[in-house]
Amino acid sequence: MKLAMIGFGQAGGKIVDRFLDYDDRTNSGIVRAAVAVNSAKADLIGLDNIPKENRVLIGQARVKGHGVGADNELGAEIAEEDIDEVQNAIDQIPTHEVDAFLVVSGMGGGTGSGGAPVLAKHLKRIYTIPVYGLGVLPGTDEGGIYTLNAARSFQTFVREVDNLMVFDNDSWRQTGESVEGGYDQINEEIVRRFGILFGAGEVGEGEEVAESVVDSSEIINTLSGGGVSTVGFASEDVELNSGGGLLSRFTGDGGGDDNLDAANTTNRITSLVRKAALGRLTLPCEIEGTERALLVLAGPSEYLNRKGIERGRKWLEEETGSMEVRGGDYPREEPEVAAAILLSGVTNVPRIKRLQQVAIEAQENIDDIQQESEDNLEELVEDDEDELEPLF
Ligand code: GDP
Known part of the structure; x- marks a missing residue:
């Protein structure tokens, strides 16, 4: 199956970069085109295999190449504002040679978490080929805001793609190893699994044809619905x-x-x-x-x-x-x-239910803390008896 892969945000970009490397090593021929989109310039520079002209920096007017932190609402906004720049890069792809799009992102961060669902929605409006998502869940030790981002991104991303394939960083962390340290290995595990799935049916010239071939229509039928x-x-x-x-x-x-x-x-x-x-x-x-x-x-x-x-x-x-x-x-x-x-089409997923619970708690905590700090600031700035007048 031939895919146009778009990595959104740092995790998305790194994983697509790794898919290109896998393609090179195994000759599987699944990546027909690869694009990386990010609001952080440094992350784009850090990629190894995605061609430079396919690296799109968005949100320059708003964040000046420094990324959105973990603000996925801002990530979604700048993706919407700069969607034409992403489309310009996609216009260079021979989409008639592509079986499907694959939009890849980490759902716990900001740029990919907010931007990937926006891009998926846009692609589905324009193209008739399927648009799939590959979304990465954050580790549970990454903290409340990442969990909240992931829960909201997951909900939106599922709605906007033809199918959302999910990879959970949490269950892949080696004991005693931080997720951060293990990303290289985790990314290799990701491309190996999806590489074999999508590689089936992409038999090159001179290679043996499978006895009972899996072709791209079977992958598409399995993901349909x-x-x-x-x-x-x-x-x-x-x-x-x-x-x-x-x-x-x-x-x-x-x-x-x-x-x-x-x-x-x-x-x-x-x-x-x-x-x-x-x-x-x-x-x-x-x-x-x-x-x-x-x-x-x-x-x-x-x-x-x-x-x-x-x-x-x-x-x-x-x-x-x-x-x-x-x-x-x-x-x-x-x-x-x-x-x-x-x-x-799996539906009995306790991990997602737990993620949503933690996300709701985090959201309530964040609201409480914000309210508390607004109250505290007011108490500090205003005098007790309200005797002082501001200048204007
Ligand atoms: P963004 O650049 O703002 O979209 O955010 P990131 O992609 O850096 O991070 C989002 C989430 O992705 C993090 O919370 C991590 O859980 C995860 N993540 C970051 N880098 C990698 C990576 O290389 N591989 C994997 N599997 N997950 C990653």
């Missing part, structure tokens, strides 16, 4: 067959060893599917009740078989209760077999 998505992932290292990898594709009905190989391959796939669905998801949630799912099995073709994928798919249908579970393979010459599962 809107709502919130999460991704599960599991992988196992395998040895690459130096002979070129047509070995076990033809096994199954042959001699004893071949049967054993086929059974191993099937078992490996089914256990990877279970691990991916029951392990750590990008957004932790109950998978039962998922509306639609897509299973992608990536790896050297001799380690993929239809039986394994079919079993994994059936198992997923039972676990999720969904009647719409798609599946297919994605042959690639990497020394691992990986299962990536897109669970679309």
Whole structure:
């Protein structure tokens, strides 16, 4: 699937930058164009791979290149004011070669938190291809204002995109490690998961065509219907067959060893599917009740078989209760077999309910503190008996 990616804010820009690097390393061909939008000049300069002409600085009149702090209302305002500048960069993209837009942002900050939903709304008005969001939730230790920003951005972003895929920084923090220190690793985990999902079906010339191909229309169908998505992932290292990898594709009905190989391959796939669905998801949630799912099995073709994928798919249908579970393979010459599962339309997500609760508390605290400091200031400035008159 070919995407036009737009990273909004610092996290968004860094993640899209990383997608370009992933594309380069794996030849997956998913990033047809990459744009970064920010109100902080330094963040744009810090990017490595996004072409300089695709880096758009917005809000110069208001914040002079210094960013919006964590003020996401200001982030939304300047995105609206400068939407033409963002559109100018998008005009350079050959959108007829693109299957969908992907707007990426951290939802806890200011620029991306406020700006990404504004951009999504704008894109949906102009283009007919789907507009997806990839939104990052802040760690719970980042504090009340980040949680409040994320809760408000989440609500708005879901409404404006065709589907919001969510990644929760909180559940990816290593114990004893600050989220900040681990961003590099976290971003790699993000691009790996979404890279495999979106890379399926993008088979380059001369590469093997998958036995049961996942193409972009299946990804689009899985994401259609809107709502919130999460991704599960599991992988196992395998040895690459130096002979070129047509070995076990033809096994199954042959001699004893071949049967054993086929059974191993099937078992490996089914256990990877279970691990991916029951392990750590990008957004932790109950998978039962998922509306639609897509299973992608990536790896050297001799380690993929239809039986394994079919079993994994059936198992997923039972676990999720969904009647719409798609599946297919994605042959690639990497020394691992990986299962990536897109669970679309999840609704039982306690993490979001907790986030909203904390956000409401933070909002009340902020209102109380503001009221209190207004009262305190008045008490300081005014004399007790109201005997003094201001000059004017
Ligand atoms: P903005 O530039 O004002 O949009 O704000 P940021 O993108 O810097 O930060 C928003 C939130 O994104 C933070 O609260 C973090 O939770 C998260 N964040 C910042 N940088 C990264 C990153 O590189 N990777 C990930 N996964 N999250 C990040």
